[in-house]
Amino acid sequence: MKAKLLLPLFFILTSAQGAELPDNAPYDLASMEVDVDKFIEMNVSRMKADGDFTAMEQVSGIGSGKLERGYRSAMKFCFDKYEQMTEENAEALSNCFIDQTAAEFGVTNEQFYVWLDELDSQDGENPDAIEALDMEMDKIHEAIFALQDKPELTQAEQEQLANFEQQLIELGEKQHKLQLEEAEAMAAEMEAIYKRK
Secondary structure (H helix, E strand, C coil), X not given: CHHHHHCCHHHHHHHHCCCCCCCCCCCCHHHEEECHHHXXXXXXXXXXXXXXXXXXXXXXXXXXXXXXXXXXXXXXXHHHHCCCCCCCCHHXXXXXXXHXXXXXXXXXXXXXXXXXXXXXXXXXXXXXXXXXXXXXXHHHHHHXXXXXXXXXXXXXXXXXXXXXXXXXXXXXHHHHHHHHHHHHHHHHHHHHHEEEC
């Protein structure tokens, strides 16, 4: 569920813009407008496919149908209020979405955040492929730092350090490939909802 439950895919996209994408990436926020209805449908479809509404239902006690309607309504309200989805108004859109979604569910923003924290906690127990690689790389970094803190390394420890460093390179390459595939898939989806100016 992660960030996409809290914020529509637009915000994931803007954060992913820093990722390396092919030169011919089929979207450019500055040169396109969004087909809001298609954008909302894409978000809702993704959330359904990922089981986000079911997970939120278990945490909040609100039926998944009502959750889906609330998210649709909140997205529509905020995207109508902020006609252009730009990086400049991303924070205002984000705040609007949080306020409006909580209002749709009849709860305070604080309660909404409690639910989201619970969902994040559950996600931490079931990481996706990229997050799992992050966790594995963190463990290797810790092992490297522990070895580097020693005043002197044995031959076996030096070999172990070299092995850890090679593992990091391989995991980094694998992670980069997964991130690129994810960004390319999202770019393809976004192409369908953007209208070139």
